Amino acid sequence: MKVVILAGGYGTRLSEHTSVVPKPLVEIGGRPILWHIMRLYSHHGLNEFVICCGYKGSIIKDYFLDYMAHQGDFTVDLQRNRIETHRNGSEPWKVTLVDTGEKTMTGGRLKRVREYLGNSTFCLTYGDGVSDVNIRELISFHHQQGALATVTAVQLPGRFGAINLSSDRPRAARFREKDARDGQVINGGFFVVEPEALDLIDDDSTSWENEPLARLSEQDQLAVYRHQGYWQNMDTLRDKAVLQEQWDTGKPPWCVWNREPAASLKESSKSPQRVATGQAQI
Structure with a gap:
């Protein structure tokens, strides 16, 4: 299963950093937040990524082009124009980087990468x-529900997409984006999507x-998959500071790969249902 990551926004509330690098490359603990997100999916057995680039997308492409060299040890034979690799510290990731336009909206970015997704269910999140959402349980929940899309929901103050829940079953009765009056369940990202859902996207201007x-x-x-565990976005300098402080404790709550064994997606059907977490727009 592939994972689409929306990584093309301007990140204006982090302009102190995003004037130099795109928001997904702003670092927490010496690693881009994009790396932390990909590491979560990889922990749950998903290692194929499609990254929707936009603002300063060439820097994201350069990051992955240089990744193996930065993570491993090698000898460069300048006279013979050869490189001998001694240790490859890279993750087992296959990463497709797509320029989806600097001003394209999130839906438009999805539409632009459809050709790389095939006809299979895919995951989607923001960069x-x-x-610490359990991706395996989320995917299992999505298949059990038989819906075209599943959104992970969290309880946070309302500057994100608010979700009105049906009282008797896990379906969204209504979805609306960013209402300051909302202090309830919000769109936390971490979607699971069927390719047919992309037919609802009109063009680049579609959010x-x-x-x-x-x-x-x-x-x-x-x-709607409700996640009651940890979730934190990085929308402002304060958010970044919170994440860095949590990293500095030595036990950042999102780093599940440091505290629990990885499991394959085949085991997900044995997992109990859980509740969901939210995410901000990029």
Whole structure:
């Protein structure tokens, strides 16, 4: 299963950093937040990524082009123009980087990478937030629900997409984006999506969080996975400081790969249902 990461936004609230690098490359603990997100999925057995680049996307491409060299040891024979690798410290990732346009909205970015997704279910998240959400359980929940999309929900103050929940089953009764009056369940990202859901995206100007999700909820095709564990986005300098402080404790709550064994996706059907977590837009 592939993982799509939206990594093309301007990150204006982090302009002290994003004037130099794109938001997904802003570092926590010496690693880009993008790396932390990918490490979570990799822990749960997902190692194929499609990254939607936009603002300063060439820097993200350079990061992965240089990744193996930075993580491993090698000898360079300048006279013979050869490189001998001694240790490859890279993760087992296959990363597709796609220029989806600097001003394209989130839905438009998804539409632009459709050709790289095939006809299979895929995961989707934003490139600016971390969580300890159990990806295997999330995928299992999505398949059990039989909906075209599943959104992970968290309880946070309302500057994100608010989700009205059905009382008797895990479906979204209504979806609306960013209402300051909301202090309830929000869109935490960490979606699981069927490729048919992309038919609801019109063009580059379409925001995934607005028309497509609203239409899915109206059609009773947006399931909601409630995550009651850890979630934190990196929208502002304060958010970054919070994440760095948690990293500095030596036990950052999102680094599940440091405290629990990895399991394959085949085991996910044995996992109990859980509740969900939220994520901000990038």
